[in-house]
Amino acid sequence: MWQWFHRLGSPRWFYQTSGKWLPWLAGITFVLLLVGLVWGLGFAPRDAKQGNSFRIIYIHVPASFLALAGYYVMAIAGAVGLIWKMKLADMVMKSAAPLGAALTFVALVTGAIWGKPTWGTYWVWDARITSMLVLLFLYMGVMALQHSYTSVDAANKASAVLSLVGMVNIPIIYKSVDWWYTLHQPATIKFTEAPTMHPDMFHPLLVMIVGFYCFYALVLILNTRSEILHRERRSSWVKDVVLQNQR
Amino acid sequence: MIFRFDSFQHFLQMDGHGGYVWSAYLIAILVMVWLVAGPLFRQSRVRQTVTRELRRETARHHSAGEAGKE
Amino acid sequence: MLLAGRFLLPQTPQLILDSIAFERDDSLLFSGICLSLESGDVLQIEGPNGVGKTTLLRILSTALMPTAGKLLWQGSDVARHRQLYLQNIMFLGHLPGLKQSLSPTENLVWWRRIHRDHSPLKNEEILGSLGLCGYEDIPCYALSAGQQRRAVLARLLVTEAPLWILDEPFTAIDKQGVADLEALLITHARRGGMAVLSTHQDLGIANVRRFPLVASAEVV
Amino acid sequence: MGYGFAAILRRDLLLAFRNRGEIANPVIFFFIVVTLVPLGLTPEASRLAEIAPGILWVMALLASLLSVEGLFHSDYRDGTLEQLVISPQPLYLMVLAKILAHWLITGLPLTLLAPVLGMMLSLPAAGYLPLVLGLLMGTAVLSLLGAIGAGLTVALRKGGLLLSLIVMPLYMPVLIFGASAVQRSVDGFSVQGPLAVMGALLAFSLLVAPFATAGALRVSMHG
Numbered sequence: 001m002w003q004w005f006h007r008l009g010s011p012r013w014f015y016q017t018s019g020k021w022l023p024w025l026a027g028i029t030f031v032l033l034l035v036g037l038v039w040g041l042g043f044a045p046r047d048a049k050q051g052n053s054f055r056i057i058y059i060h061v062p063a064s065f066l067a068l069a070g071y072y073v074m075a076i077a078g079a080v081g082l083i084w085k086m087k088l089a090d091m092v093m094k095s096a097a098p099l100g101a102a103l104t105f106v107a108l109v110t111g112a113i114w115g116k117p118t119w120g121t122y123w124v125w126d127a128r129i130t131s132m133l134v135l136l137f138l139y140m141g142v143m144a145l146q147h148s149y150t151s152v153d154a155a156n157k158a159s160a161v162l163s164l165v166g167m168v169n170i171p172i173i174y175k176s177v178d179w180w181y182t183l184h185q186p187a188t189i190k191f192t193e194a195p196t197m198h199p200d201m202f203h204p205l206l207v208m209i210v211g212f213y214c215f216y217a218l219v220l221i222l223n224t225r226s227e228i229l230h231r232e233r234r235s236s237w238v239k240d241v242v243l244q245n246q247r
Numbered sequence: 248m249i250f251r252f253d254s255f256q257h258f259l260q261m262d263g264h265g266g267y268v269w270s271a272y273l274i275a276i277l278v279m280v281w282l283v284a285g286p287l288f289r290q291s292r293v294r295q296t297v298t299r300e301l302r303r304e305t306a307r308h309h310s311a312g313e314a315g316k317e
Numbered sequence: 318m319l320l321a322g323r324f325l326l327p328q329t330p331q332l333i334l335d336s337i338a339f340e341r342d343d344s345l346l347f348s349g350i351c352l353s354l355e356s357g358d359v360l361q362i363e364g365p366n367g368v369g370k371t372t373l374l375r376i377l378s379t380a381l382m383p384t385a386g387k388l389l390w391q392g393s394d395v396a397r398h399r400q401l402y403l404q405n406i407m408f409l410g411h412l413p414g415l416k417q418s419l420s421p422t423e424n425l426v427w428w429r430r431i432h433r434d435h436s437p438l439k440n441e442e443i444l445g446s447l448g449l450c451g452y453e454d455i456p457c458y459a460l461s462a463g464q465q466r467r468a469v470l471a472r473l474l475v476t477e478a479p480l481w482i483l484d485e486p487f488t489a490i491d492k493q494g495v496a497d498l499e500a501l502l503i504t505h506a507r508r509g510g511m512a513v514l515s516t517h518q519d520l521g522i523a524n525v526r527r528f529p530l531v532a533s534a535e536v537v
Numbered sequence: 538m539g540y541g542f543a544a545i546l547r548r549d550l551l552l553a554f555r556n557r558g559e560i561a562n563p564v565i566f567f568f569i570v571v572t573l574v575p576l577g578l579t580p581e582a583s584r585l586a587e588i589a590p591g592i593l594w595v596m597a598l599l600a601s602l603l604s605v606e607g608l609f610h611s612d613y614r615d616g617t618l619e620q621l622v623i624s625p626q627p628l629y630l631m632v633l634a635k636i637l638a639h640w641l642i643t644g645l646p647l648t649l650l651a652p653v654l655g656m657m658l659s660l661p662a663a664g665y666l667p668l669v670l671g672l673l674m675g676t677a678v679l680s681l682l683g684a685i686g687a688g689l690t691v692a693l694r695k696g697g698l699l700l701s702l703i704v705m706p707l708y709m710p711v712l713i714f715g716a717s718a719v720q721r722s723v724d725g726f727s728v729q730g731p732l733a734v735m736g737a738l739l740a741f742s743l744l745v746a747p748f749a750t751a752g753a754l755r756v757s758m759h760g
Contacts, residue, residue, distance in 0.1 A: 039248075041268070041272070042250050042252065043250060043251060046262075051262055053264040102282055106278050109275075110274070110275060117264050137705065138706050140702065141702050141706065145703055151342055153759070158753070158757070161753050169710075172741075219286070222287065226289040232343075233296065239301055242301065245294065378623050380619055380759075408619075408623055411616070412615055412619065414615055416611075416615065417615065418556060431545075
């Protein structure tokens with residue numbers, strides 16, 4: 001009956017397989033984040049110049065990483081959905097947008113809070129912060145477009161096209177913001193750069209980055225699962241799943 | 248590896264930077280909790296609607312499985 | 318080459334719809350539509366409002382992609398050889414692309430350019446044959462709905478495409494206009510052309526094939 | 538292949554000529570908002586000169602953004618767009634023709650008006666050439682990028698604000714390089730760098746933007 005739903009990349013298959021892996025992924029994510037958090041907050045040495053405010057790096061940097069990587073995940077999922085008409089990919093793309101936007105928001109807010117003790121002000125037109133802000137705008141554009149279409153399929157296709165255009169543009173935007181920043185050269189202290197960090201500071205950062213990647217995957221899967229349930233709520237297998245859960 | 252602070256008080260204050268560090272972590276954790284709770288909440292809502300529909304269907308047809316079959 | 322293909326074997330199906338289905342936003346509009354058209358066929362799609370007549374015609378025009386099934390034009394898959402197929406069709410939808418601020422003549426000139434029509438017929442002759450004599454240079458927004466519809470029909474005269482796809486072509490035109498369009502359809506069919514149209518009107522054309530479109534029973 | 542391109546270009550220019558009043562709007566908008574700046578800030582020539590490059594560029598960007606919303610709108614409403622999408626000719630070229638027409642009736646007049654407005658904002662003499670050259674290429678890039686957004690939002694009832702939201706981030710490189718070319722020239726530096734980058738942006742968006750716009754239009758027609 002619902003044969004058109006079960007083509008390549010069947011959402012049902014994804015829902016059932018991811019259900020098996022989910023508890024493990026959740027456990028690993030929780031442990032990594034907890035270890036990284038305690039390590040970073042309490043056991044990493046304080047920075048000579050910035051003091052303890054430097055500890056914000058343990059959330060700021062991983063969040064920034066995932067914010068950018070998340071855009072690529074979204075765009076690539078969108079491309080797969082457009083080219084191979086795979087419904088699962090559309091759902092992944094739709095789930096990636098608010099997640100990426102939230103992480104971009106975290107990166108921006110923690111960056112601003114970090115800026116206060118470091119630069120004496122919450123907001124500086126620094127190249128990296130400005131780029132992050134533009135990234136937030138790109139995410140918001142995709143989400144706004146997604147919400148303004150009444151047809152689900154059209155919404156997915158349109159936001160896939162937009163996120164692809166954004167992906168092509170991100171390097172250009174980043175480069176131009178960098179160039180703009182060096183042109184104006186305001187006197188600021190640079191963020192601590194990862195490669196020159198002391199290993200004692202760097203190891204917890206590494207744990208946090210891996211933890212954030214796991215967290216990203218976890219939330220992406222959770223979002224996609226709820227999207228699958230919502231879109232296939234009329235199909236028989238979803239009804240079976242719901243019935244099983246009640247027992 | 249050693250704990251870098253003398254006391255819990257010191258750990259909270261972080262030499263005057265405590266407010267910044269703790270608020271940054273708090274905001275990040277709140278957002279992350281919301282990110283996990285959101286899909287779980289949505290999922291349970293879908294489950295509720297499906298359950299309601301199933302109940303309505305059973306009331307109508309006396310056999311819930313009928314509608315799902317070929 | 319195209320012409321040769323068109324008139325070569327009059328009794329082989331030119332266009333085949335092979336179990337076409339269409340689904341939008343997880344609900345099935347129709348499925349399993351099988352049809353074939355031969356040279357000289359006029360096919361009328363019938364059915365109540367909302368059953369998907371416009372959607373089916375838009376699938377035929379390739380403006381929409383079918384969810385399942387295939388379109389075959391002279392034996393080749395339209396999804397793969399889209400350009401070739403598009404050279405052979407003329408689609409007039411609900412909104413036929415008439416520019417309101419241009420006159421019928423200017424609209425016609427633009428269509429002739431885009432269809433690459435080099436036939437010796439003059440613009441006045443074409444518009445005159447559609448009863449627009451004296452209205453050639455008035456902007457379309459000043460014309461009545463029926464006159465605008467007639468101006469749109471001029472498009473059918475400047476294309477060599479053998480397959481016409483017309484969505485509700487009789488909307489808003491008077492008795493004379495209906496007769497004119499029927500005459501156009503008859504001439505087109507006699508020359509070996511084909512037409513698929515949706516209308517609630519009984520056509521005054523002999524040998525019209527009718528296809529009643531029914532909604533998919535599987536729609537929830 | 539080129540006949541569709543030429544036909545669309547001619548028709549769009551004819552249509553623009555018919556609706557002359559409408560096409561003057563972006564130019565008038567540009568003129569008025571630039572006039573607002575001294576009123577809101579200061580009539581002092583030295584301070585105006587300082588911000589003139591940025592103001593001129595931001596306002597040109599807004600004027601272009603406002604006009605790009607209508608790029609496909611009337612064609613969508615009267616069904617022409619559907620005909621273009623199912624035309625046997627490459628959609629890429631037809632979209633390019635529409636964008637070229639849009640640039641000719643908005644970008645070009647904006648560029649030509651800019652020196653006059655520069656004079657009113659007491660832009661130093663060295664700034665004029667890079668301003669005009671930059672706008673000449675930059676407004677074309679703006680039209681090309683704006684067309685993507687216009688294609689994505691054409692089927693939506695209230696697409697205007699959304700269009701700005703999705704297109705503005707893409708405009709940023711143009712703004713950065715365009716305004717800094719003028720600024721650098723005023724400060725006595727070479728402007729070859731930023732102008733060359735602007736040329737590269739133009740070449741790149743010529744290649745990619747009509748393609749993306751064609752995809753966006755297909756999506757809009759399917760919806």
